[in-house]
Amino acid sequence: MSESILSVQGLEKHFPVTKGLFKSQVGAVKAVDGISFDVRKGETLGLVGESGCGKTTTGRLITRLIEPTGGKITFEGHDITHMKQGKLRPLRRDMQMIFQDPYSSLNPRHTVGAIVGAPFRIQGIQTEQGIKKAVQDILELVGLNPEHYNRYPHEFSGGQRQRIGIARTLALKPKLIIADEPVSALDVSIQAQVVNLLEDLQNELDLTYVVIAHDLSVVRHISDRVAVMYLGKIVEVGERAGLYSAPMHPYTNALLSAVPIPDPKQREGRERIRLTGDVPSPLNPPPACRFHTRCWKAQEICKTQEPPLAELAPGHAVACHFPENAPSKTETPATVA
Amino acid sequence: MTAPLDVSGDELKATPESVAEGAGAKAIQGRSLGQIAWMRLKRDKVALTGAGVIIFLILVAVFAPLIVSWFGHPPNQFNQDQIDTMTMIPKGGSGISWDYLFGVEPVNGRDLFSRVVYGARISLLIAFLATLLSVFIGTVMGVIAGYFGGWVDMIISRLMDIFLAFPVLVFAMALVGVLGQFETQLEVKGDSLRILLLIFVIGFFNWGYIARIIRGQTLSLREREFVDAARSLGARGPYILFREILPNLIAPVLIYATLLIPTNVLFEAALSFLGVGIQPPTATWGGMLAAATKYYTVPHFMFFPGMAIFITVLAFNLFGDGLRDALDPKSGR
Ligand SMILES: Nc1ncnc2c1ncn2[C@@H]1O[C@H](COP(=O)(O)OP(=O)(O)OP(=O)(O)O)[C@@H](O)[C@H]1O
Numbered sequence: 001m002s003e004s005i006l007s008v009q010g011l012e013k014h015f016p017v018t019k020g021l022f023k024s025q026v027g028a029v030k031a032v033d034g035i036s037f038d039v040r041k042g043e044t045l046g047l048v049g050e051s052g053c054g055k056t057t058t059g060r061l062i063t064r065l066i067e068p069t070g071g072k073i074t075f076e077g078h079d080i081t082h083m084k085q086g087k088l089r090p091l092r093r094d095m096q097m098i099f100q101d102p103y104s105s106l107n108p109r110h111t112v113g114a115i116v117g118a119p120f121r122i123q124g125i126q127t128e129q130g131i132k133k134a135v136q137d138i139l140e141l142v143g144l145n146p147e148h149y150n151r152y153p154h155e156f157s158g159g160q161r162q163r164i165g166i167a168r169t170l171a172l173k174p175k176l177i178i179a180d181e182p183v184s185a186l187d188v189s190i191q192a193q194v195v196n197l198l199e200d201l202q203n204e205l206d207l208t209y210v211v212i213a214h215d216l217s218v219v220r221h222i223s224d225r226v227a228v229m230y231l232g233k234i235v236e237v238g239e240r241a242g243l244y245s246a247p248m249h250p251y252t253n254a255l256l257s258a259v260p261i262p263d264p265k266q267r268e269g270r271e272r273i274r275l276t277g278d279v280p281s282p283l284n285p286p287p288a289c290r291f292h293t294r295c296w297k298a299q300e301i302c303k304t305q306e307p308p309l310a311e312l313a314p315g316h317a318v319a320c321h322f323p324e325n326a327p328s329k330t331e332t333p334a335t336v337a
Numbered sequence: 338m339t340a341p342l343d344v345s346g347d348e349l350k351a352t353p354e355s356v357a358e359g360a361g362a363k364a365i366q367g368r369s370l371g372q373i374a375w376m377r378l379k380r381d382k383v384a385l386t387g388a389g390v391i392i393f394l395i396l397v398a399v400f401a402p403l404i405v406s407w408f409g410h411p412p413n414q415f416n417q418d419q420i421d422t423m424t425m426i427p428k429g430g431s432g433i434s435w436d437y438l439f440g441v442e443p444v445n446g447r448d449l450f451s452r453v454v455y456g457a458r459i460s461l462l463i464a465f466l467a468t469l470l471s472v473f474i475g476t477v478m479g480v481i482a483g484y485f486g487g488w489v490d491m492i493i494s495r496l497m498d499i500f501l502a503f504p505v506l507v508f509a510m511a512l513v514g515v516l517g518q519f520e521t522q523l524e525v526k527g528d529s530l531r532i533l534l535l536i537f538v539i540g541f542f543n544w545g546y547i548a549r550i551i552r553g554q555t556l557s558l559r560e561r562e563f564v565d566a567a568r569s570l571g572a573r574g575p576y577i578l579f580r581e582i583l584p585n586l587i588a589p590v591l592i593y594a595t596l597l598i599p600t601n602v603l604f605e606a607a608l609s610f611l612g613v614g615i616q617p618p619t620a621t622w623g624g625m626l627a628a629a630t631k632y633y634t635v636p637h638f639m640f641f642p643g644m645a646i647f648i649t650v651l652a653f654n655l656f657g658d659g660l661r662d663a664l665d666p667k668s669g670r
Pocket residue numbers: 015029030031049050051052053054055056057058100214282
C-alpha cells in the first residue's frame with residue numbers, strides 16, 4: 001500500500017510565449033511550476049484547484065503528452081521524464097488518462113468498438129477471443145450495452161460518452177489512471193454515477209488513481225489523499241480526513257467553504273469565505289506566496305518570501321507562513337504580536 | 338421517447354436526437370455521421386434539385402454523341418441551307434425548329450443544340466479534373482502544414498499566399514499563348530494537349546483555397562482530445578494522421594470540392610471566351626459566347642451557351658451549399 005507507483009519531483013512546464021515573425025520568446029506561462037508528490041499503489045490522490053491552475057498540464061506531463069521543462073517523473077521505478085516515445089510505448093499500457101471533455105475525447109468518425117478497441121490495435125495486443133469480444137466485455141464492465149459496439153459517439157449522452165472514454169483507458173489493464181476532471185462536464189445527477197463507477201472499477205481491477213477536480217466536493221468521496229494546487233504550485237497536501245477537517249492553507253479553507261455541507265449542525269459556526277479578485281495570470285504570477293493577492297491573512301513576509309511546502313502534521317504538508325489549524329508547536333506568528 | 342435503449346438505462350434524459358429517432362426500430366447498428374448527413378440531404382429539396390441537374394449534365398456529357406445523333410446534327414457540320422444568304426443570319430431569325438432545337442449559328446449554320454451538348458463535355462471534364470488536382474494538392478499541403486506546424490507550416494503557408502495572389506488569368510493567357518506557338522512549330526494538333534494544359538493551369542493555381550481551409554481544420558483537429566488519447570496509447574504519427582485526423586477531413590474536402598467545381602467551370606469558360614482555351618472549331622460554351630458577341634442581333638446564339646453555364650454553376654452551388662448544411666449543420670444558416 002505504501003509503495004509509490006508514481007513519483008513527481010519539482011515538475012515544471014513553462015510554455016514559451018513568442019512574438020513576431022521570428023518567434024522571439026517574450027515570456028513564459030508557468031503552467032506548472034515545480035510540484036512534487038508521490039502516488040502510492042492502490043490509492044487515489046485527488047488533485048484540486050481552480051480553473052487554469054495547471055491540473056490538466058500536470059496530467060499531460062505525467063502521461064508525457066507534453067515535454068516537461070524541468071523536474072523529474074518516475075513511474076514504477078523508470079525515469080520517464082525525457083524518455084523517448086518509442087521506449088515509452090510499452091510503459092504506456094500501465095498508465096492511462098481519462099480526458100476532461102467527453103465530447104472532444106472521442107473521435108466522431110469512429111464507432112464505439114473502434115474507439116475502445118484502439119488500444120489493442122495501437123499496442124498490437126492479441127486477445128484470446130478477438131478484439132470484439134474483449135471490447136464488449138469492457139463495455140459491459142463500465143455499464144454500457146455491449147451491443148452498442150457499432151454505434152457512434154454522437155448517439156450517446158455525456159455520461160455514456162465518459163463511460164466510453166473510461167472503457168478505452170481500461171482496455172490495456174493499466175495500473176495507474178489519471179482522470180482529468182472526469183465528471184465536471186456532466187450533469188450533476190450523473191456525476192455521482194460516474195464517480196461510483198470509478199470507485200467500483202478501482203476495487204475490482206486494483207487501480208491507482210490521480211483524480212483531478214476543480215472543487216473539493218467531487219474528490220472528497222473517492223480520494224485517500226488530496227493535493228491542492230494554486231497557480232502551478234501545490235499549496236497543501238494531506239490525508240483526506242485531516243485535510244477536510246482541519247485545512248491549513250487559507251486557499252484550501254476558501255475552497256472548502258464553497259463546498260455545501262449536507263449536515264446543518266456542522267454548517268453552523270462555519271462562515272463562508274469568499275475569495276475576492278481573479279486568479280492572477282500564470283504568465284506573471286505574484287512573487288513569493290502566489291496567493292497573497294487574494295489572501296486575507298497576507299502580511300509583508302508573504303510578498304517577499306516564498307513559504308516552503310512543510311510537513312506540519314504527519315502526512316500533511318502546507319506552504320503558508322501563517323497556516324490555520326496547525327498543531328501548535330509554536331503559535332502561528334500572526335497571533336504573536 | 339422513453340423506450341429503454343440502454344441496459345444501464347440511467348441517462349435517458351440526455352439521449353441525443355439521433356438515438357431517440359432510432360428508438361422505435363431498436364436497431365443496434367449505429368448511424369454514422371455520413372448516414373445522418375445523407376438523411377438530412379434527402380430532405381433538402383433545393384440541394385436535391387441541384388444534384389438532379391448535375392447528374393443530368395453528366396449524362397449529357399457522357400452520352401453527347403448518342404444524344405446528338407438522335408436530336409441533332411454533327412456539331413461541326415455546316416448547314417448552309419438554314420442560313421439566309423442575304424443577311425447571313427439564320428432563316429427566321431434563329432432557325433429554331435424541331436430539327437434544330439436551339440437554332441443554328443449565323444453564317445455557317447452549325448447546330449447550336451449539338452454544340453451546347455458537346456460543350457458540356459469539355460466544360461465538365463476540365464472542371465472536374467482541375468478540381469481533382471487542386472483538391473489533391475490542397476489537401477496534402479493543408480494536412481502537412483496543419484499537422485507538422487513549425488517551419489513546414491510557415492513555408493507552405495507562404496506558398497499558399499503566393500498562389501492565392503497569383504494573377505492566374507494573365508498567366509494562363511501567357512502560357513496558353515506560348516504553347517500555341519509550339520503547337521504550330523511541333524505540328525502537335527488536337528484538343529487533348531490543350532485540355533491537359535487547361536486542367537493543369539486551372540487546377541494547379543487553385544489549390545491555395547482548399548489548402549488554407551484544410552490546414553485550419555487540421556490545426557484544430559490536432560488539438561482535440563481524441564488525438565491526445567491516441568498518443569497516450571502510444572500511437573505513432575501515421576496512425577494519428579490517417580486514422581484519427583483524415584476521416585474528419587472528408588466532409589470539408591467534399592464540400593469545398595463541390596463548391597470549387599462551378600468556379601472552375603466559369604474559369605474554363607472565361608479562358609475559352611478570351612480565346613486561350615480550347616480552340617475552334619471544337620465546341621465550348623465560352624468559345625460560343627465569344628463568337629456570339631459579334632452577332633447581337635441573334636440573341637439565341639448567346640442565350641443557350643450562357644444558360645448552360647448559368648445552370649451548371651447554379652446547380653453545383655446549390656448542391657454544394659446543401660452538402661455543407663447536411664455535413665456540418667453548425668455552419669449553416
Ligand atoms: N499548450 C499551451 N500553450 C500555452 N499555454 C498553455 C498551454 N496549455 C495550457 N496553457 C496554460 O497553462 C495554464 C494551465 O492550464 P491547464 O489546462 O493545465 O489548467 P487546468 O487547471 O486544467 O484548468 P481547467 O480547470 O480549466 O481545465 C493556463 O493558463 C493555460 O492557458
